Amino acid sequence: MRQGAAALGIPLSEVDAAFTAAQRNLRNQFLDQLDQFAGRPADMGRQMEALALKFEDLRRGAAALGIPLSEVDAAFTAAQRNLRNQFLDQLDQLAGRPADIGRQMEALSLRFSEMRDGAAALGISVGEVEVAFSKAKDSLVNNVLGGIRQFLAGLDSGSLSTLSPEQIFRNAQGDYGATLLKAQAGDVTAIGELAGKAQTYLEQARAYYASSAGYSAAHDSVVSGLQMVDSSYTARLPQFAAGGLASGWAIVGENGPEVVNFTSPGRVYTAEQTRAALNGDGGARRSPSCGLKRPS
Structure with missing residues (x-):
C-alpha cells in the first residue's frame, strides 16, 4: 500500500495511520476473543476505541461523499450512549439488579429514530413505525409492571408479610392446591406456574413445620401431585384403570x-x-x- 500510495501521490502518513489503526483493531479483536473464551465481559475501553476508529473512517468517507459531518457526529453520539447503556445493563445483571427502565426506554427511542429515518428513505409509511414503537413501549412497561405485580403477590408469602406464619403457610397451601387442580384439568398457564407454587408451598411448610411429620406429608403430597401432572402430559395417551371410550378433560x-x-x-x-x-x-x-x- 505504501508503494501504491507513493505512485499515486497519496501522503504516506495516511497509509501509516491506517496501518496503525488496523493493528490496534486486530489486537482488540484478539483480546475480545480471549475475554469471550474466558467468560469475561467485553472490555469497555476496547469497545470505545473500536467505535472511535470506526467513527474516524465514517467521517473521512462522509467528507469524500459530501455527506454532512453532523450526521456522522450524531450517529457517533448515539452509538456511544448505546454502548454505555449496554455496559450499565451488564453491571445491573452482574449485581442482580433489575434492568433500568430509563435506559431501556432510551435504547428503544434511539432504535425508533433509526427506523423512522430508514422508513422515510424507503418510502415506507412512518405511521407503521410509530405503531410498532407504541407496541414496543407498551410491552416494556408491561414487563416492568409484571415485576411490580410479582413483588406485590410475594409480599403475603415472604419475610416482609404482616401475616402470621400459619396464615402465610395456609395461603401458600391453598394457592398451590388451586393451581394443581387447574393443571390437572389441562390449564396450560397453571402447568407453567405449578413448580413455582409448589416451591413456595414447601418453603412455607418447612418454615411452619420445621422437619416434623407435617412437612413430610406436605413434601410427599407435592411430589405425588407433580408426578401425576408430569405423567399425564408426557404419556400423551389417556390411561384408564377400567377402560372406557373417553377423550375430553x-x-x-x-x-x-x-x-x-x-x-x-x-x-x-x-x-x-x-x-x-x-x-x-x-x-x-x-x-x-x-x-x-x-x-x-
Whole structure:
C-alpha cells in the first residue's frame, strides 16, 4: 500500500495511520476473543476505541461523499450512549439488579429514530413505525409492571408479610392446591406456574413445620401431585384403570386419578350416586361416570 500510495501521490502518513489503526483493531479483536473464551465481559475501553476508529473512517468517507459531518457526529453520539447503556445493563445483571427502565426506554427511542429515518428513505409509511414503537413501549412497561405485580403477590408469602406464619403457610397451601387442580384439568398457564407454587408451598411448610411429620406429608403430597401432572402430559395417551371410550378433560378414577378427555359434555355423578348405582339402589342408574369435568 505504501508503494501504491507513493505512485499515486497519496501522503504516506495516511497509509501509516491506517496501518496503525488496523493493528490496534486486530489486537482488540484478539483480546475480545480471549475475554469471550474466558467468560469475561467485553472490555469497555476496547469497545470505545473500536467505535472511535470506526467513527474516524465514517467521517473521512462522509467528507469524500459530501455527506454532512453532523450526521456522522450524531450517529457517533448515539452509538456511544448505546454502548454505555449496554455496559450499565451488564453491571445491573452482574449485581442482580433489575434492568433500568430509563435506559431501556432510551435504547428503544434511539432504535425508533433509526427506523423512522430508514422508513422515510424507503418510502415506507412512518405511521407503521410509530405503531410498532407504541407496541414496543407498551410491552416494556408491561414487563416492568409484571415485576411490580410479582413483588406485590410475594409480599403475603415472604419475610416482609404482616401475616402470621400459619396464615402465610395456609395461603401458600391453598394457592398451590388451586393451581394443581387447574393443571390437572389441562390449564396450560397453571402447568407453567405449578413448580413455582409448589416451591413456595414447601418453603412455607418447612418454615411452619420445621422437619416434623407435617412437612413430610406436605413434601410427599407435592411430589405425588407433580408426578401425576408430569405423567399425564408426557404419556400423551389417556390411561384408564377400567377402560372406557373417553377423550375430553376430566379426572376419573376408582383406583386413583386418571386424566381423560370427553368428546362431548357428559353428566358427572357424585361418588355417593355412583356407589348407589353400583349397589343397585335407585336414583342414579344411568351409566354413572365417576370423575370431574373440566372447568368451563
